[in-house]
Amino acid sequence: MKKRIGILSFLISAAVFAQGTTIELDKSVIKNQNRERDFIVVPKVSKNTFTVTQEEIRERSYKNVEDVLKDAPGVIVNNTAFGPKIDMRGSGDKSLSRVKVMVDGISINPTEEAMASLPINSIPIESVKKIEIIPGGGATLYGSGSVGGVINIVTNSNATKDNFFMDLKYGSFDNRNFGFAGGQNVTDKLYLNYGFNYINTEGYRESEDNQNTTFLGGFDYKINERNKIRFQARTNKDKKDGTTEVSKKILAENRKAPGLNMDIDTDNTSYTFDYELRATDNLSFGATYFEQMQKRKIKAESIDDIEIVVTTGNRAPVELTNLFKDVPSMLDATMKEEKKGVKLKSVYNYNENKGSLTVGYDYLHAVNTRKSRVESKVLVDYFESRDRGYHWRKMGLNATEQGPLINNIDIKLKKDSHSLYAFNKYELTDKLDITAGIRGEKTIYSGYRKNGPNKIPFTGVKTSNIDTDESMKNYAGEVGTLYKYNDTGSVYLRYERGFVTPFAAQLTDKIHDSELNRGKGQSKPPQVNVASVYVANNLKAETTDTLEIGFRDYILNSYVALSLYATDTENEITTINSGVTNPAVRRWKYRNIGKTRRMGIELEAEQEFDRLSFQQSLSLVSAKVINGSEKYGIVKGQKIPMVPNMKLTLGAKYNITDNWSVLSSYTYVGSQEARELDKNDKVVEYKIKGHGVIDAGLNYKIDSYANLKFGIKNLTSTKYNLRETSLEAYPAPERNYYLELNVKF
Template sequence: MYKKTYPGMLRLLVVSLITGMGASAAAADIRLQDSHIQPDYVEVERLKSTKEVIVITKETITGKGYKNMGEILNDVPGISVGLTGWGDIDIRGQGSEQAQRNIQVMLDGAPITTLTSHPFMNDYNYIPVDNIEKIEIIPGGGSVMYGSGAAGGIINITTNLKRLNKTENSASFMWGQNEKNGALNLGDKVNEKLSYQLSYTKSDKDLYFVDTYRNSEYWAGALAYQIDPAQRLSFRYSHVQDEGQFIASLQKRNFDKYGKDYVPSGKWITVGIENGEKVRRWVSGYLDAEREMDMYSLNYARNFSRDTRLSADVFYNDGYFKNNSQGDKTMDHSTRGVKLKLDHAYGPDRQHSVLFGLDYYTQEAELAYDDYTGGYGGKPLTIHPLHFFYDKKVRAFYTSNKLTYGKWSFVQGVRREFTDWGYDKEAASSSGQDTRKTKDAAVELAAAYQYNDIGSVYARYEKGFTHPDGIQMADDFGDEIKPSSVTDEKFDLYEIGLRDKIGISTVNLAVFYSETDNQIDRFLHLPPGGGLIRRSLNLYDTKRHGADLSIRQKVNKWTFTEGYSYLKGKSDYNEFGRQFMNEAQKNLTNWTRQSLKAVPKHKFVLKAQYDPNEKVSLAAQYKYVGRYNNFTEDENAAGNQIGSHKIVDFDVTYKITPQVTLYTGVKNAFNEKYASYLTENSGGYYSLLPGDERMYYVMTSYKF
């Protein structure tokens, strides 16, 4: 298949290694102190004083009996998982069609965001919950240091392979009504310089419908070598393998008729030609959950002085997934690249700092399968190989400068990014290949004022960009596939925030407003001259605003937390979009002003935890997801106002010994019936995916 090589991916790292090792003797007294080990990601830490950053710890994850990443994120106000489509993660109300692009997901510092969502969906639930150390969420923003996708936000996942200064030895087993999950972690220091970590996780899950399941295995290992007191080199490898079958949605009438016993209709597919005849095979109607992925990363950390430190990450991941019911069609994907960060403190008291960064990586995705033509009208039956290949190469450099004067902090940042897009497509009736180059810039300006030991306020402006999905880079003209005329989306984000302790409450508040005035849409178009075209154009102007509020109280043995999010947005045609629709003689959408599609306006999560002693912890959580619109035009509102739902969980933690802990609880204790995904209701016909029912779980963990 058409693949691009990646020469010189390691050049920058090799130069850094040679330079660093050559100077190691002179720098022997410069140690990697805790201040240099923490935080794991300097770019995240730089944002915290002038940006909302949500941190979910391992303790929180373990104590809730979560099954996957989606469940963890769905308990965060301001985030919805699955409402806009199977596997979609929506941060700050991006809404239908936008959530899957307006996000960037990082795993141990390497990007794993899907390059294209067409034709098969993808999710991020293949990351085992047992191996997650923490999740850092940057809602809306971070474009200077992360690039495309920050309009919705950044999700930074850290596993137990990231930091090896403290290795882990543990075993755990979880039993749920429909799930069994086991994990083993082994780690140790071989000597003063070398340490290792090994992990294995196996999970078997029965899903909602009959004969649906997802079984996963995960192997991982890491080595860390302390070259000298100022330098560290670490290598990580992980392999994930899924198999199973599932249902992403079904017609409401079928759900009412069959419930959990619904079985999707199977079909015959053609798998080859023999003696001039089609060879056919029967396949079920379930979507295939098969997936394999290998992930490699190499990190080099170097302290040149007390003020200057370098971090270099080289990463490579490669794999495939199916997520379809079309036989052997698989989506292959890979990412490889390098990220360099140089952090320098300066000023009379080292109170200022500047971060320089360089990103260089390539993503590829390919779907290839055979089509069969002829076999009628005297035409011989022939095989027509089809393929859909996308690639994207990103080269970017950025700098973020932080100035501190007494109680004031000021941040200025800029990013310059160069992107090379390519596609090579052979469809059933059309084909084409081309390349395209784009240039983007991101800017951030922020200020924070700490008015007492705890309290601070901040204000932030950010201008960023979002790349198109792979499918949006080309238009299909029926017999020829040509480059589309879309430009990268641009957004402006304004945010103000407050952090303080008011009485017994610790308060965090963020209020934001954002606008994207060239949002992309892909649609079918019949021009006046005839010929059906699939086009992508920058047609819309979308505005969003909202607020996130979190409050925490500690009263004797009680801990209370309250989280609330308010989200609202609206779309309309921009000047170009309105002109195009008029010239194309297409009916203009009468955009609703109520809200964006599939964005709950209100969501809050309340939690109470009681710790009667050092061994026992009792917790209850109440989550409310408000009603939302499942339409874009007010005339379609009937039957498309989706009601709210409420979920109550109870959890118990019991430390039997310092090494053994027992976790148990019930999720959705009152068995609330709700849909986690719904398509728009058209004349009584729509599809849905029911939400999880009540589930009891028991888990034990042993540390040794």
């Protein structure tokens, strides 16, 4: 309570201090003005949005898009071994399927969840023009996966003037970063753009080294007054020579202690081609074709106890527990995701531009393939117990039984979606706008999962297959209104029905295999703690109902935006994972919760003075189960897992002189509940603590073209974890430093 009172006091004090000053409104409000080279712009929904400008990005010395979003209002960046995930409005562990992230209007979300992440760091930060953050998204315009929100990363691909940016950075952990981006109007019709970024760092923990290299380029060509085209290409290579999480006991003794080896090499490639025809002054047509490909190679070590329970004899059965202690194994996996899509769109402005009707069609074809092999060392010795572990004796396998434990996986899954939508915006008066939209989508799933041939001591070789052949239809709609009650203030009300379709991989669970082939003399199938099998789960699509109200205005010369929302979700998809993070032995179950409810408040404020400026944001989320299932340990009143209860950001900047300035920021992410499976597939609940981090920086403006910056991240050396289970964790860096040189023309 004291913390919240302090937050409100800070906001009120800043607002009162702002009296007698003048603030420019256009620094906080997203404008909807088409530039000469802009392609068809997506219509704005009636709600509060937030924009991080290029000036703010360069001022704060962010090294990538991930760092920008960590400081952004209402956005939670979740860290995984494979990269970042973005959470908005309490999306939790399902954020990949509930928050849509786009680059120049094209989604970059993966179409599978296992070992997946968002490739947001494959975009050179120097080429980012702005980042638009739309809490709550818009199911009509963006389709499945936008109920939590939409983030659109806008690049300099269609700038209207020549530009060049270059950054040279050095920081703690031998972090070296060099990047540049620019654009050139070759003629009055042809604009070329390019970008490059390279990062090399040893990492916070021992035995870690990361490299990230990105190239991009493209052109924008105005054929004539009615026709224009644009092409963009981007390629990225990310190499992580890292280690896995370690036990929390080890972490308490040495936060830099390495885990087991985990190397991940990722290649991202994307191509986008746009065409626009302005048939008349009021009618435009647009077409986009895009391809995206991500290929990952993963090598991960694991050390596990392998327990094999064998039952022999029929009349007087004897149960033998055979334990192989600390068995090392290696996962070698290749994963590939290919996406191809078409977006067709038409915009018609009518009644003297008071009305705007957008009609469109979206098509996406996604293919996910995976080939992996887990192989242990050759098993020779083990411990045997005839009394369920009370007494053990050392045993040895004979020569014919000796060999490694082997697990092979071969997966190919496809997802095709066809969508039609219409969205209308109309100005009833100079002060009152209304919006309405509808969308229909058909999703088709196909493919297979092959598990095997698998080899385990005391069991026969086993291969199992499961095919996927499903389809589903879903519908979305929305209606909203916005009223401008004065020159600076507006209030809005909005209702949306949305949906979230499952990933193809979510249609199956990975659980303990209790039907292994019997070995010689066994009366029952053996039980092996590391043996898993895929089974269908009859998962359904989620449906959501969201009601939102909000306003934005100047109060005591302070810009303020406030939103209140409530979202009910039927058949919400949730994941229950095992307590280990190593993908070689991880298991999971996907389940539809009966009904959940998320209620929240989002507050943003800004104040500017002659030399001093403040920014604040506060997001509060209550996410609970309304109707659950005791069978799966999900009951009424239970909190939705992996949803932080709040996020607070505070920022300040002081211009000491025309050349010197200091900046500081504080970001707090609240606590969250979590669930996982124990070794017996029982649900275990635990809590992850909240944490706050302070950053500070000093900027020196050398001249109109160059800046020098020095800064400290995590000033107070707060100890927290980037990710954790009940057993293991991966620590965040403590206090670290950076030095940066920026050049722009």
